[in-house]
Amino acid sequence: MQDRTYTADAEPGEDATVAGWVHEIRDLGGIAFLILRDTTGKIQVKFEKDEMDDELVETGLGVSRESVVKVSGAVEEEPRAPTGVEVTPESLEVVAPADPELPLDPSGKVDADISTRLDNRTLDLRKDEVQAVFEIRAEILRAVREQFREFHCTEINTPKIVATGTEGGTELFPITYFGEEAFMNQSPQLFKQLIAGSSVERVFEIGPIFRAEEHNTPRHLNEATSIDFEGAFCDAHDAMDVAEGVVKAAYEAVNENCADELEALGLEEEFEVPEGEFPRLTYEEAIERINATGELDDQLVWGDDLPTEGEKALGEDVGSHYFITDWPSEIKPFYIKDHDDDEQLSTGFDLMHPRMELVSGGQREHRHDALIDGFEQQGLDPDQFEYYTKMFKYGMPPHAGFGLGGERLVMTILGLENIREAVLFPRDRQRLSP
């Protein structure tokens, strides 16, 4: 690649050409410094005004912050420089000047609200701590895929344009597809099951999902990244083992491979990989423990969904990731299988971070006739899903799986306040661009 050295690779004693953004200019009178920033870090460029070509000095010190410059010169050791080296420029080219009025200050000296940050993501991403979030996000996805492969899973890609939503017509974004009504898919659920029922058996997918929910909270998005697993011949506990393995692999990879990024985020001391097995509480145990905390005004009874304050109280009580298993059938979707000996009790499970739900999963209903009943009980027309249900007539093995929220995983691993900090260009009720 071009004649360019990353700032982190500029070695004392050599000539180098570095290129990047003007982070800062410090003019001390006879001497001045331009701090140049690229993706690998920052480097000091020294101007000794009396000893250097006037035009070079004028150009170098007259350039506005965040302009792109290219500097060639000798690299020398300089213990007082931020990275221990500095460049004495022989030439300097202003490659792309920046307007001096910046809508957002990448040096981070002026705080910006999340809306200004998202409107100016290019500038926002020039901050070390913002770049660090997305470098870590990429590492998490890499580690998660590797862990799925350890679990013998094949990566799949399922369609995002679909004829029917996973759970019927609610909360779907409608599309016009060559004159026909279609929708953006809210979950790969039905498709991943169709593949798990083939000889591929175990699959994972990381891809976008679309939910037209009216929520506008710090933990909901209308377009999100779903990390999905489905495995033939798996039951709910097998799927929980996979979910636990994947979440732990993400923490371990960040811990091992993202030291610089954790430092940029000020997390180098406090970052911890979860230890030990995640406790598996039944729903019944969960509501008993929530009631025992005394945090809720009204005691929960069997059959209630868990309110946000209940999840919070339980999260504080448990103090680590944990599963909630064996939910009442009626608050889980139709494709979750009930226990064979108790049809009020489902095999559905959630994996919780103390702050919020990360994963929802369960063993699936694999018996054709029971599946059709499930559609009807949910008020859905099974005929509309025939492309899915008919494959259950031809040897559909028992199977289980889960969906893990990608942004929630990043958000909880890094302790981010708002889920919008975990996605480059979030989509919510108010935001459709950039």
Add this chain to the structure above:
Amino acid sequence: MQDRTYTADAEPGEDATVAGWVHEIRDLGGIAFLILRDTTGKIQVKFEKDEMDDELVETGLGVSRESVVKVSGAVEEEPRAPTGVEVTPESLEVVAPADPELPLDPSGKVDADISTRLDNRTLDLRKDEVQAVFEIRAEILRAVREQFREFHCTEINTPKIVATGTEGGTELFPITYFGEEAFMNQSPQLFKQLIAGSSVERVFEIGPIFRAEEHNTPRHLNEATSIDFEGAFCDAHDAMDVAEGVVKAAYEAVNENCADELEALGLEEEFEVPEGEFPRLTYEEAIERINATGELDDQLVWGDDLPTEGEKALGEDVGSHYFITDWPSEIKPFYIKDHDDDEQLSTGFDLMHPRMELVSGGQREHRHDALIDGFEQQGLDPDQFEYYTKMFKYGMPPHAGFGLGGERLVMTILGLENIREAVLFPRDRQRLSP
């Protein structure tokens, strides 16, 4: 995971429980064989009628093909069995019976057309050679990501719901987004550029793109997988180096890691990793060579786009992957930069497989004012793209990139006839489900 041994791991001398689909039953009279198939292969289950429990024999031999069964018993060496071992069942459970009338025969003895195959993908994917395509597809994506990381790229995810299309309002699927008009994104182009202009610098994305094109050919899809790259401080030749590296990495990974899958596809002899550098022809050289083949009725002149027959003639003439560089500006999109010394000539390039175009790329226009002019020349309103253009005022470095068609890559690597064979659930004008 459960008490189950993959057929490929069943060792002679041990007891094992295997589970999978009934591939075939061969009844030879006193002795009969059930061939059980799972994701790792097939295993023979032996029934000696006179020496075994009648009910066990009846159940095992009465089960319909493609039913799911679970068999426990002793594994013994048997040189005449397909895999050299067989199981003598002590118990057999029919886990999920299959309807005896199968809409598609996974044994492959009866050919099925592509439409029947896609309507019954679960059954279709039980064929070794179909499963092999998707195992290889997953390996290609893994290898491509790894190669991008070698090139110092960070994985990104950009939004699929957008306010404006990359190239304006044509060929977009419209969505209703909370009462507002929006579209499904046809390319991550604008978004990846916004990230390349931050300190992240080099990015890649593998994700869905959506094109409302009326084409209905064996090489077009309306929902496809795009493999995108964008790099700051890169020119067109740098981007070509990355494209070439990524395509070669895909071939190498298939060659090294997919021996069984290539065999299932009958490609073990003929599969070849491309050798040597991909030639880089200018557009001018390309039209001269096409004209010299004499395959076209009308000679091409400078400024013509290349017709499909022209690409085909050139592909046969060159006989390997090749680039076409330096296209006329007017047949490339506005965001492709022109040469500084000739504004009729763009930096745009295509990477061609002899059969078809794989990649389109180029250096991007990074100068704010020239970019605005480009929108206007294309008949687009730059104000509608302000979320994108305004970031070009704040130090946008020169950058270059490309988009590589994921399904076309799989299709050309494996010599598939129809692009629909390279995607699990294709979307085209006629097909919206499954």
